[in-house]
Structure formats: structure tokens, C-alpha cells
Amino acid sequence: xxxxxxxxxxxxxxxxxxxxxSPDRASWSVRGPFCDGWPINHVVGxxxxxxxxxxxxxxxxxxxxxxxxxxxxxxTLTKLTTGQVDxxxxxxxxxxxxxxxxxDPVPFGERFAQVWSLGRVGTRLYAGTxxxxxxxxxxxxxxxxxxxGLTEHPSAxxxxxxxxxxxxxxxxxxxxxxxxxxVGISSAGVFASTDGGGxxxxxxxxxxxxxxxxxxxxxxxxxxxxxxCVHHIVRAPGPADVLYQQNHHGVWRSDDGxxxxxxxxxxxxSTFGFGIRVHPRDAQTIWTVPLNxxxxxxxxxxxxxxxxxxxxxxxxxxxxxxxLPQQSCFFTVLRQGMAGDGLDPAGVYxxxxxxxxxxxRDEGRTWTEVARHLPTVLAxxxxxxxx
Numbered sequence: 001x002x003x004x005x006x007x008x009x010x011x012x013x014x015x016x017x018x019x020x021x022s023p024d025r026a027s028w029s030v031r032g033p034f035c036d037g038w039p040i041n042h043v044v045g046x047x048x049x050x051x052x053x054x055x056x057x058x059x060x061x062x063x064x065x066x067x068x069x070x071x072x073x074x075x076t077l078t079k080l081t082t083g084q085v086d087x088x089x090x091x092x093x094x095x096x097x098x099x100x101x102x103x104d105p106v107p108f109g110e111r112f113a114q115v116w117s118l119g120r121v122g123t124r125l126y127a128g129t130x131x132x133x134x135x136x137x138x139x140x141x142x143x144x145x146x147x148x149g150l151t152e153h154p155s156a157x158x159x160x161x162x163x164x165x166x167x168x169x170x171x172x173x174x175x176x177x178x179x180x181x182x183v184g185i186s187s188a189g190v191f192a193s194t195d196g197g198g199x200x201x202x203x204x205x206x207x208x209x210x211x212x213x214x215x216x217x218x219x220x221x222x223x224x225x226x227x228x229c230v231h232h233i234v235r236a237p238g239p240a241d242v243l244y245q246q247n248h249h250g251v252w253r254s255d256d257g258x259x260x261x262x263x264x265x266x267x268x269x270s271t272f273g274f275g276i277r278v279h280p281r282d283a284q285t286i287w288t289v290p291l292n293x294x295x296x297x298x299x300x301x302x303x304x305x306x307x308x309x310x311x312x313x314x315x316x317x318x319x320x321x322x323x324l325p326q327q328s329c330f331f332t333v334l335r336q337g338m339a340g341d342g343l344d345p346a347g348v349y350x351x352x353x354x355x356x357x358x359x360x361r362d363e364g365r366t367w368t369e370v371a372r373h374l375p376t377v378l379a380x381x382x383x384x385x386x387x
Contacts (some may be wrong), residue, residue: 001102002293004052004384006341008349009043010371012358018072024362025347028152028370034075035066042336044118045383052383053141055115062106063115065127065141078141080115081108099245107144117336118354119171122178128168129137132159132185136197149196150183155202160249162186162229169335172232174241182233182258187219189228190245190258204228219248219294226252226261230272232335236283244286244314244385246276251288253314257336264314269301275308275338279363280346284332286366287320287348289333289341299330307348307364323367324358331356334380343384351377 008019008028015033024026040056052072057063062083066075090103091094117128127135128143134147159166170184179196180205188206206212209224219229229248236242241257249272251263264270270290279285285307294302300306305324308317333350341347348360355374360367 004386006343006347006360007045007379007385008339009369009379009383010045010351010377011040011054011056011336012272012375012377013353014279015041016043016066016072016235017371017374018052020358021370025343025359026378027307028372029358030374031072033274033375034068034072035077035244039068039114040378041114041116042118042379044120044381045118047384047386051140052108053118053120053125056079057114058081059113062086063108063112063129065115065144067117067141076150078144078298079104079106080135080144081106081112082110083113086268086310104305114167116167117169117171119173121173121181123169124178126171128171128183128185128312130163130167132164132166132168132188134168134171134183134197134318136293149193149198150191150200152329153191153202153297158271159185159188160228170230171234172233174235174321176239180241182235184230184233185244186231187229187248188324189226189230190233190243192247192258203254203258204230205260207254207262210350212263215249217249221249221263226250226263227311232276232338234276234278234286236278236286237281238283239281240276241284244276244278246270246273246288248294249313251276262314264310267310267317268308269319273333274335275350277338277348280340280342281344282311285311285363286314289338289350291332297330298332303327303329305329305331307350307360309364309365319362320364322365324361330354335377336381337377339380339382341382341384347382349380349382351380353377 004120008016008022015031015329043054045052054066062081064079089101111232114130119126125137136142204225241252252261306319306324332352339349
């Protein structure tokens with residue numbers, strides 16, 4: 001059988017980076033930055049073709065998706081909206097010439113400023129933006145169209161932005177049925193489609209409203225719902241559509257594809273955090289990185305880093321600290337900053353806003369800092385490479 005290796009796809013405020021791991025995941029090398037130093041919010045890859053996509057942008061660049069088909073050696077940009085640089089260049093020929101700018105048309109004008117998330121579902125590529133729009137591409141990201149069933153959802157007029165804006169930050173699917181999709185929007189909640197994005201259902205209801213105590217917090221559970229400031233969603237392996245989400249006020253589990261959510265926060269040191277990851281083969285094993293609170297600094301409780309793990313679907317939790325800083329640790333792990341591979345034992349990874357990437361090759365029992373001094377890490381994903 002062919003040998004495989006792990007590659008970590010890292011999005012940062014100053015471009016994309018690739019971390020190439022040895023076959024045993026014991027050593028890692030860093031390549032980058034790529035994508036002309038754009039802010040890159042998410043990077044994903046196709047394990048079959050090896051193609052890598054990086055989405056990002058901002059008020060200066062506009063929004064776009066970069067693509068590499070040669071292991072990151074070269075990248076091409078599909079620009080989706082205009083930014084301030086285009087306004088400057090259009091009015092200043094000398095500036096335009098100095099940066100090699102061309103007045104190429106973009107498909108979405110000024111509709112959104114950034115690509116925040118990417119999702120590869122079968123042969124289709126999806127992108128979520130800020131403000132929240134869902135796009136799809138059937139030609140590997142060369143051209144894009146609106147997924148109008150979500151854009152025109154009856155609730156869209158009532159969507160409220162979170163602190164980072166109205167962002168569509170999570171795109172997941174059922175690997176066995178590409179027509180089953182879920183997206184997370186902050187702060188509009190979880191939406192699901194069973195027909196490939198044609199129609200969407202809002203899924204934020206509590207499974208047992210009478211068992212959940214409402215709290216005096218704008219993002220807390222109330223009126224029979226979980227709270228709409230969802231931070232990240234993952235789908236567990238298997239046919240049952242078990243979902244987990246970390247939102248602004250807790251960790252939640254759904255056993256029915258998001259139609260009803262159970263609070264599984266009890267046992268964690270706080271109700272606040274961003275990243276969450278599920279085991280590639282065990283639907284009951286999940287990891288998250290709690291932070292001390294949204295208004296308390298957003299760093300690990302007691303300034304001691306830990307990844308918290310549950311082996312029973314959130315019924316109980318334990319801290320995994322070996323190899324992580326236990327004093328004066330004030331980093332944040334952002335919503336797309338946690339990843340995992342499919343090996344045995346499973347690898348777990350996370351990046352920090354202080355520019356570090358930590359890796360565990362034994363399901364979180366021990367940790368190693370495999371990169372440091374990167375720009376602020378916005379996202380981490382794992383990609384298995386055949387060598």
C-alpha cells in the first residue's frame with residue numbers, strides 16, 4: 001500500500017502556511033506564507049487530487065479563493081468582490097501599474113468582504129462569507145454561484161451579527177450523502193439542507209427545553225433555543241447525524257441532525273470557547289478548548305492551557321494538559337483553529353492567536369508545539385497526503 005503523511009493547512013492573518021509532517025507525525029516543517037500575504041480565514045484540501053483551496057480577503061483586498069494544484073508551489077486567485085485596493089488603483093494608473101493591477105470584473109461586486117469558510121462536498125466546493133452568503137462551485141473554484149435557498153431564507157432579514165460580524169463560518173456534510181448539509185452562522189444559528197442546498201431549515205431548538213435553565217446572557221439559551229451565536233459545528237462519524245456545537249454559551253449535542261440540542265457543558269471549566277473536534281471513528285469522543293469567558297480575556301482558565309476531552313458524548317469531561325503551557329498562557333484558539341486527522345490513534349491539532357500550532361498524535365494525551373511565531377492563526381485543517 002502507498003505511504004501516507006499528514007499535512008496541516010493553516011490560515012493566518014498574513015497568508016496561508018503548510019506544515020508537512022513526517023509519516024510518524026513526530027516532526028514537522030513549515031512552508032509559506034502563500035496567497036500574497038492575504039488574510040486567510042480557512043484552508044481545505046482534497047485528499048484525492050491534492051488540490052488546496054484558501055479563502056480569505058478583507059476590506060483592502062476584497063474577497064477571494066486561492067487554489068494550488070501542485071502542493072503549494074504555485075497559487076491562482078479567483079477574486080469574488082472588490083476591495084479598497086481596486087478603488088485606489090482604478091483612480092491612480094501609476095499605483096495600478098506598480099502593483100500589476102488589472103480592471104478584471106468580479107462576479108459579486110461589493111456584496112461581501114471576506115471568504116470565511118470552505119467545504120469540499122463530493123466534487124462540489126462551498127464557500128461561506130462575511131456578511132453571510134453561501135456560494136458553490138462545480139469547477140474546483142474557478143466560477144461561483146449563490147446558493148439562493150439560504151440567502152433568501154425567510155429568517156434572513158432577522159439575522160444578527162456577532163462581534164466578528166455576520167459570518168458563515170462552518171460548512172459540513174454527510175460523507176455518505178452530499179445532499180445533506182449544515183452551516184453555522186454567527187449569530188443566526190444552525191441551518192440544514194437535505195436537498196443539496198435547495199431549501200434550508202433552521203435548527204436551533206432545545207431537545208428538552210424544560211431541563212435547560214435560561215441565563216442572563218444575550219447569547220445564552222432562551223425561548224426553547226440554544227442561543228444563536230454558534231461558534232463551530234462538527235458532525236460525528238456514522239449514519240446517525242450526531243452533531244456537536246460549541247457556541248457562545250456552552251457545548252451542545254444533537255442526536256438528530258440538529259433538530260433538538262442537549263446541553264453537555266457540565267464538567268467543563270467554562271461555558272465559553274470556539275473550537276470543537278470529533279473523533280474520526282468514535283461518535284462519543286470529542287475535544288474542545290474552553291476559554292475563561294467572552295468578557296474575561298478569552299484565554300485558558302487560570303492561564304493554564306488544556307484541551308478537554310469527553311469519551312462519552314459530553315456526559316463527562318477531563319483535561320489533557322501534558323506538553324501544553326501551564327503558566328502565563330493567554331492565547332486564544334479561534335473557531336476554525338482546531339483540526340484532526342483520520343489515523344489510529346487519531347491526531348488532534350490546534351493553532352493559537354499567538355502564532356503557535358500544537359499537535360497530538362495520541363488523541364490528546366500528549367502535546368507538542370510544532371510551529372511557533374507564525375502570524376495569528378485563524379484556521380487549521382489536516383490533510384492526508386499519499387506519498
